[in-house]
Amino acid sequence: MAEKAGVSLGTVSNAINRPEILAPETLKRVRKAIDELKFIPNASAQTLRAGKTRILGLVVPDISNPFFTDLAKGVNDAALLAGYVVILCNTDEDSEKEDHYIDILAGQNVRGILITPAHETNKRLNEISKRGIGLTLVDRPSIGVDTCSVEVNDAHGGLLALEHLYERGHRKIMCLTGESDIPQVAERERGMREAISRISKADRPTIVTQRIPMMTADSATTVMSEHIAEKGLNFTAVICGNDLVAFGAIRAIRAAGYSIPEDVSVIGYDDIDFAANATVPLTSIAQPKYQLGYAAAELVISECENPEKHAHQKIQFQPHLIVRNSTRSI
Amino acid sequence: MAEKAGVSLGTVSNAINRPEILAPETLKRVRKAIDELKFIPNASAQTLRAGKTRILGLVVPDISNPFFTDLAKGVNDAALLAGYVVILCNTDEDSEKEDHYIDILAGQNVRGILITPAHETNKRLNEISKRGIGLTLVDRPSIGVDTCSVEVNDAHGGLLALEHLYERGHRKIMCLTGESDIPQVAERERGMREAISRISKADRPTIVTQRIPMMTADSATTVMSEHIAEKGLNFTAVICGNDLVAFGAIRAIRAAGYSIPEDVSVIGYDDIDFAANATVPLTSIAQPKYQLGYAAAELVISECENPEKHAHQKIQFQPHLIVRNSTRSI
DNA sequence: CCATATTATTGAAACGATTTAATAAAGAAG
DNA sequence: CTTCTTTATTAAATCGTTTCAATAATATGG
Numbered sequence: 001m002a003e004k005a006g007v008s009l010g011t012v013s014n015a016i017n018r019p020e021i022l023a024p025e026t027l028k029r030v031r032k033a034i035d036e037l038k039f040i041p042n043a044s045a046q047t048l049r050a051g052k053t054r055i056l057g058l059v060v061p062d063i064s065n066p067f068f069t070d071l072a073k074g075v076n077d078a079a080l081l082a083g084y085v086v087i088l089c090n091t092d093e094d095s096e097k098e099d100h101y102i103d104i105l106a107g108q109n110v111r112g113i114l115i116t117p118a119h120e121t122n123k124r125l126n127e128i129s130k131r132g133i134g135l136t137l138v139d140r141p142s143i144g145v146d147t148c149s150v151e152v153n154d155a156h157g158g159l160l161a162l163e164h165l166y167e168r169g170h171r172k173i174m175c176l177t178g179e180s181d182i183p184q185v186a187e188r189e190r191g192m193r194e195a196i197s198r199i200s201k202a203d204r205p206t207i208v209t210q211r212i213p214m215m216t217a218d219s220a221t222t223v224m225s226e227h228i229a230e231k232g233l234n235f236t237a238v239i240c241g242n243d244l245v246a247f248g249a250i251r252a253i254r255a256a257g258y259s260i261p262e263d264v265s266v267i268g269y270d271d272i273d274f275a276a277n278a279t280v281p282l283t284s285i286a287q288p289k290y291q292l293g294y295a296a297a298e299l300v301i302s303e304c305e306n307p308e309k310h311a312h313q314k315i316q317f318q319p320h321l322i323v324r325n326s327t328r329s330i
Numbered sequence: 331m332a333e334k335a336g337v338s339l340g341t342v343s344n345a346i347n348r349p350e351i352l353a354p355e356t357l358k359r360v361r362k363a364i365d366e367l368k369f370i371p372n373a374s375a376q377t378l379r380a381g382k383t384r385i386l387g388l389v390v391p392d393i394s395n396p397f398f399t400d401l402a403k404g405v406n407d408a409a410l411l412a413g414y415v416v417i418l419c420n421t422d423e424d425s426e427k428e429d430h431y432i433d434i435l436a437g438q439n440v441r442g443i444l445i446t447p448a449h450e451t452n453k454r455l456n457e458i459s460k461r462g463i464g465l466t467l468v469d470r471p472s473i474g475v476d477t478c479s480v481e482v483n484d485a486h487g488g489l490l491a492l493e494h495l496y497e498r499g500h501r502k503i504m505c506l507t508g509e510s511d512i513p514q515v516a517e518r519e520r521g522m523r524e525a526i527s528r529i530s531k532a533d534r535p536t537i538v539t540q541r542i543p544m545m546t547a548d549s550a551t552t553v554m555s556e557h558i559a560e561k562g563l564n565f566t567a568v569i570c571g572n573d574l575v576a577f578g579a580i581r582a583i584r585a586a587g588y589s590i591p592e593d594v595s596v597i598g599y600d601d602i603d604f605a606a607n608a609t610v611p612l613t614s615i616a617q618p619k620y621q622l623g624y625a626a627a628e629l630v631i632s633e634c635e636n637p638e639k640h641a642h643q644k645i646q647f648q649p650h651l652i653v654r655n656s657t658r659s660i
Numbered sequence: 661c662c663a664t665a666t667t668a669t670t671g672a673a674a675c676g677a678t679t680t681a682a683t684a685a686a687g688a689a690g
Numbered sequence: 691c692t693t694c695t696t697t698a699t700t701a702a703a704t705c706g707t708t709t710c711a712a713t714a715a716t717a718t719g720g
Contacts, residue, residue, distance in 0.1 A: 007699075007700085008699070008700050008701075009676085009677080009678095009700095010678080010679080010699075010700055010701075010702095011698090011699060011700075012677095013677065013678055013679080014678095014679095014698095014699085017678075017679095021697090021698080022698075022699090023697085023698060023699090026698075026699080040436075040437065041676085041677065042378070042439070042675085042676050042677065043437055043438055043439050043677095044374045044375075044377035044378040044383070044439060044675085044676080044677090045374075045378050045675075045676035045677035045678085045705090046676085046677055046678075047374040047677095047705090048372070048374040048375050048378050048675090048676080048677075048704095048705045048706065048707090049676085049677055049678050049679085049704070049705050050677090050678075050705085051705075053374070055417070055438070063399055063402060063403055063406075064396070064399055064400065064403060064603075066394070066396070066399075069393055069394055069396075069399050070394065072393060072418070073393055073394060073420060076393075076418065076419075076420050085417050085419075085434055085435075085438060086417065086418055087385075087415050087416065087417050087418075088402070088406065088416055088417075088418040089406070089415075090403055090406050090407075097410075100410075101410075103370055104415055105415075106370050107370045107371055107372070107373045108373045108385070108415060109372065109373060109374055127368060217603070247604075247607050250607075251607075273394075273547070274577075274604040274607070274608075277577050277580075277581075277604070277608050277609055278604075278607050278608065278609065279607055279608065279609060279611070281609070337669075337670085338669070338670050338671070339670095339671095339706085339707080339708095340669075340670060340671075340672095340708080340709080340710095341668090341669060341670075342707095343707065343708055343709080344668095344669085344708095344709095347708080351667090351668080352668075352669085353667085353668060353669085356668075356669080371706080371707070372705085372706050372707065373707095374705085374706080374707090375675090375705070375706035375707040375708090376706080376707055376708080377675095377707095378674095378675050378676065378677085378705090378706080378707075379674075379675050379706085379707050379708050379709085380675085380707090380708080381675075
């Protein structure tokens with residue numbers, strides 16, 4: 001240690017953390033020694049003593065999905081500004097991997113965790129808070145857990161999608177989405193039902209729901225192909241769980257010899273950057289991805305820095321419809 | 331602490347790290363207590379004792395680019411397998427941000443750093459190694475720095491692109507790419523020159539190089555629009571720095587009233603997932619993105635775990651051409 | 661049945677910082 | 691010249707783990 005300056009290590013600590021209490025002359029001497037020895041405090045020791053790091057954990061189901069990429073960017077930027085750093089955890093929608101990562105993050109003493117749980121709210125989440133780790137749910141409502149959350153009005157998104165198709169004359173609509181234990185999926189379906197209930201009974205469209213195991217293009221292609229093979233094209237429009245799913249569905253529909261939007265209208269969700277550049281520019285429900293991440297990071301950080309006077313809050317953004325060429329009137 | 335099992339903390343440590351030396355009965359008891367108390371070892375304390383963390387830093391210029399997303403996924407997966415965790419740093423191609431992140435990572439005592447430097451090799455990189463932090467260059471040759479590197483044969487990629495266009499009759503080719511201080515950009519141009527040199531002198535195509543400040547779609551659109559406005563369409567094909575740049579270029583070309591591939595052939599680089607689903611499915615040079623990240627992570631980890639008998643190595647992958655609809659014969 | 665070898669567990673030191681209480685030195689007041 | 695403040699510095703405790711030497715318990719052999 002830097003007692004090359006002829007002082008005790010307590011004084012060194014003071015020189016770094018409370019320079020004002022040192023005699024100017026001593027301070028100068030210590031600083032010189034610090035410089036000469038290129039002394040850099042050991043973060044682990046500091047953490048161990050203080051019990052808190054400046055690390056956040058971000059747990060997402062699929063970092064390949066540009067939605068989460070943009071979100072992660074928002075988180076990173078907000079974190080950097082506050083002097084935090086982010087550990088990225090990709091779960092591939094696998095609950096076990098999710099749990100494993102949560103344990104690792106807890107072990108790393110992260111100060112806060114931002115998570116989009118892959119499935120229904122994870123039991124482990126309660127333990128996180130109990131451990132004194134900040135927690136914010138991202139793009140998920142906070143049901144059953146007492147935390148902050150940042151979400152988008154999914155019911156409204158579902159409603160927008162359905163109304164759009166209804167107005168264009170579609171009466172047989174497929175909903176190609178994830179498992180119903182995903183709160184978000186459930187919410188959007190609720191919004192769709194709400195939209196339907198507003199329509200006069202005689203004219204109500206029928207919905208055929210097709211669930212896919214993973215929210216990826218490949219998964220969507222497989223399920224859609226099977227559906228068409230078994231039941232034919234028993235719909236004129238598809239509402240997809242996200243844009244990747246929409247791309248996958250389009251691929252399958254085309255492979256079966258149909259065209260978009262001539263034979264089938266397709267609507268995506270998230271409005272990722274590529275939606276505009278897709279083979280058929282994709283009609284989609286836009287969400288403020290970057291802002292979602294940014295706001296979420298600000299929330300956990302505020303919780304971390306001021307745990308006692310922190311009140312959990314829920315920020316909700318509104319989605320909106322972007323009409324492009326993948327949907328048309330019939 | 332978990333002396334609920336009625337053992338000393340030394341025994342708990344043994345139960346976790348060298349279970350074979352414990353009496354089976356004791357082991358069972360300790361494990362039960364660990365479960366019940368949801369005990370997770372404190373990484374800071376472990377780190378303090380061991381003098382080393384199990385954290386890697388990944389520094390990339392643009393996490394929004396699916397190329398880096400896939401790469402990051404590879405890094406994460408390899409890291410998870412070895413019990414490491416990854417801090418993600420996005421620099422937006424900004425050297426200052428890059429330096430700042432490197433300092434932060436050093437302060438966090440990361441065990442190793444994986445970096446794709448935005449510009450010419452960063453001076454700070456030498457300091458990293460000196461500090462005993464593992465270092466591997468990703469998707470960049472290691473010039474001037476003594477490290478491991480994982481790269482793709484960029485010269486060959488450039489050659490493939492040029493040969494493809496030459497074979498299809500293109501003789502006036504634009505190269506829309508980044509600053510020449512990016513080694514990768516330089517390498518690809520070298521490959522293109524090599525391809526040209528193989529062609530009989532009379533028939534050699536001319537190359538007009540247009541550099542863009544950032545490797546993003548927006549940046550490409552701006553530069554391409556300006557070029558067309560000033561000089562008209564003085565080329566029949568464009569070789570782009572990456573697929574995002576290609577999308578941006580296509581947007582500008584279309585906005586100017588031309589069609590792809592009728593008026594201009596466009597070739598991208600990276601073959602990101604969306605290349606196949608793009609408005610015009612994009613011809614591109616494919617790189618093994620995930621493997622690149624995976625291999626890089628394995629390299630740093632091996633360096634970290636065995637610093638003394640580690641020999642720096644350079645892994646090189648080969649790119650290959652994927653022909654789609656954005657290029658055609660003239 | 662004792663001595664020795666073997667196995668299982670424990671106690672204490674160490675890692676590197678922060679922090680608090682204690683001490684030493686200097687200055688002011690009586 | 692004491693005594694009391696004030697200021698500057700230090701010694702020691704602490705954080706949660708790992709590790710090694712020491713001890714206790716059990717088994718083996720003579």
